[in-house]
Amino acid sequence: MRQPFGVFIRVDGLPGAVVLAQIAAMPYGMELPAVGACREGEVLWHDHNEHQVRVRLDEWKPPAE
Template identity: 65%
Template sequence: MEEYTWPARRPDVPGLSPDEVWAATIAALPVGASVAGEVIGRQPFGVFIRIDGLPGAMGLAEIIAMPEGTGLPVLGARIRGEVLDHVGHNRQVRVRLHEAGTALGQSPL
């Protein structure tokens, strides 16, 4: 497995258009909301997250929003964090990871 990977295409949500999925994501995850999910992609700038309970939602935790001194969580790691922002042009939820112990299995930066 390569160290850095892109996430697979987001799953379609039956009966909803991409616009409806994005609107539901924003409504369910306001800024400051707690989120949990699984790391599904890694890049040098951060990790992509499949957010629990929202099959069409994609989260992104950038390195600058990770606790100081932690490494990038590995693929498959379970994480917890807080919603920082919504990025409409690529329909991503920006996430700040919580302090140490957020992710099981981390690699050094």
């Protein structure tokens, strides 16, 4: 699901998790992933008790130096 503040992501094997890729981490000029697209990313933060996870999609990572 796409929202103005980010993209909610479904994670295989974790049906109750709320996973958000915040658009603040998205480089300028990139587009949000299409609904239903498969993506990989890095977990930046999680709350085990509330089953909440914040990720940065791999395609949004800054270039390696």
